Amino acid sequence: MCATLTDTARDRERQDETTLRERIAANPEPAIAWSLVAVALIGLEFGAFIAGLLLVVDSAVIAVTALIEVTVGLVSPSASESIVGIQQAASGTLDGFRSTANSLPTLLSRETIPNQGYKTGPNGPWENTFLGLEPAVAWAIRAALVYAYAAFVSFWAFRGWKIFRANYRQSDWTPRDDVIDRLDGHRWAQFGIIVVLIFTTMALFAPALGPTTVEQNIQSPYSHELQYFDAEDGEVRTALVGDANFNSKSKGNGEQNVGPMTYDDFGRFHPFGTLTNGRDLFTFAVMGARISLTVSALSMAIAGLIAIVMSLASAYYKGIVDLAAILSADGITSIPQLLLLLMVAMAFQGHWLSDVFNGGFLLALVFGFTGWPGLWRAVRGPALQVSEEEWIDAARSFGQRPSVTMRKHMLPYVLPYLLIYGSMAVGGIIIALSALSFIGSGLGINPPTPAWGRAISMGREYVSTQSWHIALIPGVLIVVLVTGLNAFGDGIRDAIDPESEGGAEEEAAAGGTAG
Amino acid sequence: MNKLLYIAKRLLLGIPVVLFGLTMTFVIIYLSPFDPMTAILGRDSDPETARQLAIALGLRNPDGSPVPLWIQYKDFLVETITFNFGQSWVVTRGQPVGALVWERMPATVWLGFWSVLIALIFGIPLGLYAGLRSNTWGDYTASFGGIVWRAMPNFWLAVMLAGLLSAGGALSFYRGFLIPTDVIGTSDAIGALFGGFTPISSLEWLRIPVPNLYNWAAGFKWILPAALVLGSSSMGNEVRIGRTAVLESINAPYIDTAKAKGLSTRSIIGKHVARNAMIPLLPVIMGEFYLLIGGSVLVELIFGIRGLGNLFLSAIFASDVPIIGALTYVFILIIVFFNIAQDIAYTIIDPRIGLEGGNE
Numbered sequence: 023m024c025a026t027l028t029d030t031a032r033d034r035e036r037q038d039e040t041t042l043r044e045r046i047a048a049n050p051e052p053a054i055a056w057s058l059v060a061v062a063l064i065g066l067e068f069g070a071f072i073a074g075l076l077l078v079v080d081s082a083v084i085a086v087t088a089l090i091e092v093t094v095g096l097v098s099p100s101a102s103e104s105i106v107g108i109q110q111a112a113s114g115t116l117d118g119f120r121s122t123a124n125s126l127p128t129l130l131s132r133e134t135i136p137n138q139g140y141k142t143g144p145n146g147p148w149e150n151t152f153l154g155l156e157p158a159v160a161w162a163i164r165a166a167l168v169y170a171y172a173a174f175v176s177f178w179a180f181r182g183w184k185i186f187r188a189n190y191r192q193s194d195w196t197p198r199d200d201v202i203d204r205l206d207g208h209r210w211a212q213f214g215i216i217v218v219l220i221f222t223t224m225a226l227f228a229p230a231l232g233p234t235t236v237e238q239n240i241q242s243p244y245s246h247e248l249q250y251f252d253a254e255d256g257e258v259r260t261a262l263v264g265d266a267n268f269n270s271k272s273k274g275n276g277e278q279n280v281g282p283m284t285y286d287d288f289g290r291f292h293p294f295g296t297l298t299n300g301r302d303l304f305t306f307a308v309m310g311a312r313i314s315l316t317v318s319a320l321s322m323a324i325a326g327l328i329a330i331v332m333s334l335a336s337a338y339y340k341g342i343v344d345l346a347a348i349l350s351a352d353g354i355t356s357i358p359q360l361l362l363l364l365m366v367a368m369a370f371q372g373h374w375l376s377d378v379f380n381g382g383f384l385l386a387l388v389f390g391f392t393g394w395p396g397l398w399r400a401v402r403g404p405a406l407q408v409s410e411e412e413w414i415d416a417a418r419s420f421g422q423r424p425s426v427t428m429r430k431h432m433l434p435y436v437l438p439y440l441l442i443y444g445s446m447a448v449g450g451i452i453i454a455l456s457a458l459s460f461i462g463s464g465l466g467i468n469p470p471t472p473a474w475g476r477a478i479s480m481g482r483e484y485v486s487t488q489s490w491h492i493a494l495i496p497g498v499l500i501v502v503l504v505t506g507l508n509a510f511g512d513g514i515r516d517a518i519d520p521e522s523e524g525g526a527e528e529e530a531a532a533g534g535t536a537g
Numbered sequence: 538m539n540k541l542l543y544i545a546k547r548l549l550l551g552i553p554v555v556l557f558g559l560t561m562t563f564v565i566i567y568l569s570p571f572d573p574m575t576a577i578l579g580r581d582s583d584p585e586t587a588r589q590l591a592i593a594l595g596l597r598n599p600d601g602s603p604v605p606l607w608i609q610y611k612d613f614l615v616e617t618i619t620f621n622f623g624q625s626w627v628v629t630r631g632q633p634v635g636a637l638v639w640e641r642m643p644a645t646v647w648l649g650f651w652s653v654l655i656a657l658i659f660g661i662p663l664g665l666y667a668g669l670r671s672n673t674w675g676d677y678t679a680s681f682g683g684i685v686w687r688a689m690p691n692f693w694l695a696v697m698l699a700g701l702l703s704a705g706g707a708l709s710f711y712r713g714f715l716i717p718t719d720v721i722g723t724s725d726a727i728g729a730l731f732g733g734f735t736p737i738s739s740l741e742w743l744r745i746p747v748p749n750l751y752n753w754a755a756g757f758k759w760i761l762p763a764a765l766v767l768g769s770s771s772m773g774n775e776v777r778i779g780r781t782a783v784l785e786s787i788n789a790p791y792i793d794t795a796k797a798k799g800l801s802t803r804s805i806i807g808k809h810v811a812r813n814a815m816i817p818l819l820p821v822i823m824g825e826f827y828l829l830i831g832g833s834v835l836v837e838l839i840f841g842i843r844g845l846g847n848l849f850l851s852a853i854f855a856s857d858v859p860i861i862g863a864l865t866y867v868f869i870l871i872i873v874f875f876n877i878a879q880d881i882a883y884t885i886i887d888p889r890i891g892l893e894g895g896n897e
Binding site: 349350352353354355356357358359360361362364365366367368369370371372373449453456457460461463465475478481482483484485486487490493494497500501504505508509 | 553554555556557558560561562565566569570571684685687688689690691692693696697699700701703704705706707709827828830831832834835838839849850853854856861864865868869872873876
């Protein structure tokens with residue numbers, strides 16, 4: 023698929039190529055114009071970018087040390103304790119950097135466009151909100167700006183690729199150009215891409231999107247205060263957020279319901295209404311998107327890695343390796359994934375591993391180790407196909423190391439298929455993840471960390487009442503996201519391999535876990 | 538003869554899969570941080586009781602030394618495979634697990650039967666329809682409906698439907714419609730589907746069960762919402778696969794030949810298109826059983842059906858290892874059985890599939 027992967031310095035010399043740097047130096051204008059805007063875009067959100075990067079590094083540190091600790095813990099418990107110490111120290115330092123980064127002003131932060139304020143009189147102006155606007159309007163402006171920014175960044179990134187293609191790429195044409203061109207008229211794929219972008223933006227900008235923050239409204243509502251205009255007394259009062267939540271519950275009947283797009287008695291705006299415990303559903307849902315997407319992306323990375331290694335090894339060596347792969351895949355899939363997940367969740371209940379990332383890390387591991395057979399089945403065919411090619415034989419005959427052959431000559435061919443099936447299987451993971459959180463009782467994401475499934479579980483008894491929004495909205499989010507992911511997978515399949523039509527394996531991948 | 542050999546080979550290949558599945562269950566339960574002693578006794582227990590329990594569970598020898606892991610593994614395998622599941626620890630303490638599974642089986646089988654059937658009845662014709670009228674509004678509606686229907690999480694659909702059916706909901710009339718039935722909970726009807734047995738004329742030992750039609754109707758009406766939910770994702774799959782399969786076979790040259798021969802559209806569709814479209818549909822239909830077992834856990838939880846899925850969930854909450862082991866074994870057997878059945882069905886539907894290379 024992508025010949026560029028195999029380029030080495032010597033190849034380039036032989037083909038009389040220049041480096042990207044030289045090509046840019048020869049014709050700098052388009053690159054400079056593009057970079058100026060790109061730098062400006064990053065500058066607007068610089069603090070958030072750095073904080074996000076640090077968060078990724080922090081998570082990686084915790085995950086890696088956790089894995090090391092489990093392995094070492096099997097041998098010596100004392101060594102594993104010292105690793106926990108290192109983990110805490112490293113993570114603490116990173117947290118310090120992160121709070122510094124977070125304090126840098128950014129355009130799309132709650133501080134720049136605040137929506138939490140209070141009225142000073144019955145009809146009086148709002149205090150502490152952006153330009154004295156109503157909280158709903160202030161929040162809508164911020165949310166619209168976030169999405170406008172995200173849309174522009176995506177557009178600019180795509181434009182960057184186009185500029186590169188037009189001005190700096192060595193070859194006039196690569197197969198990937200055709201892939202992109204085929205997406206041009208593919209409405210269904212475009213729908214998928216847009217849905218995926220919307221949810222990715224939601225996950226990335228979760229703290230800025232919510233009308234309130236998880237910390238304030240959900241994690242520790244009794245350590246935060248708010249001011250509101252008390253209509254009965256006619257004056258501005260102060261209350262604890264927890265008490266305000268207590269009086270803003272959605273419990274079905276008319277007295278106790280804060281529906282979507284309404285204010286509660288404390289002058290707080292709730293775009294999706296409130297939960298049964300009075301917390302803000304929108305804040306809960308966007309944070310839930312962040313958690314769902316992170317866990318499923320991590321699971322997919324693990325499953326994809328195992329699937330690729332297994333498929334390449336079994337296609338290259340065949341025979342006993344292939345048989346072993348078949349047997350272990352069949353063995354794992356002989357237990358329905360949901361049951362396997364339930365068993366593992368039970369086994370690790372109360373174990374410290376189930377606390378890393380509020381339970382998300384363990385779930386990602388389990389999804390990864392139970393999800394690879396589905397992906398492996400999907401990429402095994404292409405892997406076997408490419409292993410029959412003459413160039414593999416040629417590589418073997420001149421003594422290329424098997425790992426190099428697999429990486430350079432087989433992987434590029436197999437990878438696109440992994441992308442297709444992966445994007446379809448992610449939907450299954452998102453559904454299974456929310457199913458576990460729905461069941462609750464120590465399974466799924468630990469409360470009070472937001473999870474879509476838990477919101478549905480809370481709203482279970484109120485479906486036919488005024489508080490219908492609690493169960494409906496998170497469910498609709500899941501349906502839209504999963505539909506979008508399937509459309510995205512369909513689209514790249516059509517773009518990469520226009521001959522193919524949906525086959526049984528990918529449908530199995532798409533509906534892999536019954537949640 | 539060749540076919541018999543193939544079936545025998547396929548059955549043989551099922552054995553390591555069952556063993557692997559059981560081994561994984563053992564690893565998860567016995568090698569993980571999970572502690573069965575705490576699960577049964579709670580955290581602060583009397584050491585003497587704990588000692589006796591450990592002996593009873595086969596974790597320790599009577600002299601107090603721990604039983605080696607491989608013996609525990611061997612015991613687990615042998616007892617599970619011989620259907621000697623032992624007694625429940627927590628859920629219904631002391632009851633033999635085998636009896637418990639047997640008692641909960643009918644509700645799950647009834648649910649599974651109808652969810653597969655409903656998905657087939659709606660899904661396949663819709664898929665054929667969409668394929669035969671490709672790129673019309675009817676096709677778009679059916680395809681898009683199938684896609685969205687498939688993307689809906691079972692548990693969410695179940696929550697919404699159960700909510701609408703409950704008192705005060707938009708569909709609350711359903712409970713009193715024609716035959717009064719409950720929607721949440723387990724109906725007594727499925728326990729009494731057959732009223733008795735009539736002997737066939739002179740053959741005393743051959744008896745035909747007499748179906749109790751009222752209970753069949755009541756049982757069907759009771760299970761319909763749950764079966765609709767459980768069959769939802771398979772139905773979406775069937776619509777989509779059916780559509781592509783029809784599109785593929787309708788453009789095949791043999792269809793042109795059939796047209797040129799002057800065959801009626803009806804027989805072209807019935808004999809050539811639909812039949813060939815069944816080939817890719819087969820794994821989807823068989824895959825339904827797989828989805829069904831996982832999905833039954835949630836659907837039974839929400840609709841309050843006392844079936845195997847619900848039992849599995851209670852066993853998970855209570856850490857009742859014998860029930861978990863027994864149910865996992867039963868589920869593995871079902872899945873392996875349907876996998877083999879699928880491969881055999883393939884060779885019947887599509888004779889091109891070689892009997893030698895059938896194990897993919």
